[in-house]
């Protein structure tokens with residue numbers, strides 16, 4: 271995986287699965303007629319006997335994955351995030367999580383940068399749904415390097431994991447060989463004026479926003495929250511307390527996702543800070559190019575920088 | 587071990603006793619499924635109470651999880667846990683949850699309770715056996731109302747497509763669901779033609795006749811390249827006169843007086 275600069279996280283997922291096909295014969299992969307899009311086709315090519323196409327039947331796919339897991343397999347299942355977590359939510363609740371199965375829901379095409387397919391296909395509620403499930407670990411990697419770690423970490427962990435992956439090429443945030451720890455945020459940029467907590471594709475946008483802010487003399491800290499659950503509450507609290515202003519940025523509804531998780535944490539810790547969630551503001555998306563959509567919904571670097579300034583203005 | 591007729595009678599008595607003790611639970615669908623379970627566990631399931639998780643065991647998925655009392659009764663009688671435990675059904679902290687929990691009860695292979703999900707799990711287990719070249723078999727006990735769930739037919743398609751001849755559905759065709767007759771609520775019949783059209787080997791029997799159950803289970807073992815569904819014509823509440831064919835006894839426990847009468851009839 272040398273040429274992993276600016277790969278989509280779904281592509282890094284497929285490549286890592288293919289590598290794991292050689293290394294770990296317990297891994298099985300299931301898909302629901304989207305193997306090309308989700309990139310599980312790469313695994314199917316490497317280990318056809320351990321790839322199961324379930325057809326356009328996501329609910330059944332989730333159950334089959336559980337049955338395989340109950341017989342000793344490590345099951346990765348993939349579809350678009352809207353369908354994997356929405357259509358099959360109750361199966362993930364009652365079959366995967368209640369049964370504590372070793373099943374990884376690796377969903378691609380999360381967020382609005384799905385683009386032209388429009389609102390039906392843009393998954394903006396999945397983190398909220400998956401985060402609420404007892405026993406579910408939720409990981410949303412920012413780039414290819416982090417994805418490779420996340421897929422391997424998911425394979426190692428015995429239990430349910432939700433992997434949130436994107437369609438669009440993600441700017442590389444990390445050097446190859448970067449190490450990560452499950453549940454530990456990655457402080458990418460230090461700063462004392464405002465703390466920006468971002469996940470997935472928004473990490474690179476937040477870093478760009480921090481550059482823009484720096485040009486205006488604002489020192490923004492940027493943290494990659496790749497593990498949304500369990501959340502790195504220590505880092506969130508210490509940084510929020512130090513900065514006194516907090517911005518969360520996610521390609522997801524502001525209801526129930528990263529922003530909510532950070533808000534819950536800060537309130538319970540009694541930390542007060544100027545606080546703003548950047549994300550989809552209780553609205554569905556629409557068709558458009560990914561870049562146009564990010565700008566329209568205020569998720570591009572410039573909009574993030576502006577919202578950071580507005581938040582700073584409220585800082586006591 | 588008791589013969590299957592005696593086993594079924596004892597199971598029915600235990601079901602009534604545990605429901606009375608918990609003052610809640612589902613008698614109707616437990617009593618209609620009892621004979622299926624008695625023959626399956628009495629003569630067919632390759633399981634070992636001393637090693638409930640042994641890798642090559644046969645698997646059983648109670649996809650109609652509300653019939654948990656029937657499963658608990660047979661597992662206790664087989665020695666998976668002490669009979670005294672049955673009195674703790676549905677009590678706080680008890681392993682015997684209202685619907686079976688695989689992490690709490692030895693011998694339970696899948697946690698169920700949400701109808702329509704179990705067949706998919708059973709498919710995954712059967713597929714794992716194929717992948718690993720193992721010859722264990724997988725049994726799924728389903729309700730007839732449960733057939734209304736869309737996921738059941740996704741799984742039915744899956745099982746036939748992947749030629750899961752190590753998979754058997756025991757279909758408890760008691761013609762009732764909560765709101766009344768399945769034919770009135772949302773008719774899933776004719777189930778035999780549906781499963782046949784989905785590529786299954788279909789066997790229709792009297793679901794209370796042990797000899798027919800035995801023959802069907804043996805026959806299913808011989809079929810290659812196709813999953814089998816054994817559709818058993820059954821009576822909801824079987825064995826207790828006032829519960830038989832009464833939708834009202836789906837999810838209601840007998841009081842002390844009713845319980846005494848039921849036990850007297852079952853002693854019969």
Ligand SMILES: Cc1ncc(C[n+]2csc(CCOP(=O)(O)OP(=O)(O)O)c2C)c(N)n1
Nearest residue numbers: 615652699700701729730731732762763764
């Ligand atoms: C998904 C789901 N919906 C609803 C229920 C509530 N429920 C429990 S039992 C039942 C009726 C089941 O009827 P049937 O499958 O015929 O079972 P049986 O007659 O054998 O008891 C219903 C609707 C449930 N457990 N799961």
Ligand SMILES: [Mg+2]
Nearest residue numbers: 730731762763
């Ligand atoms: Mg019924």
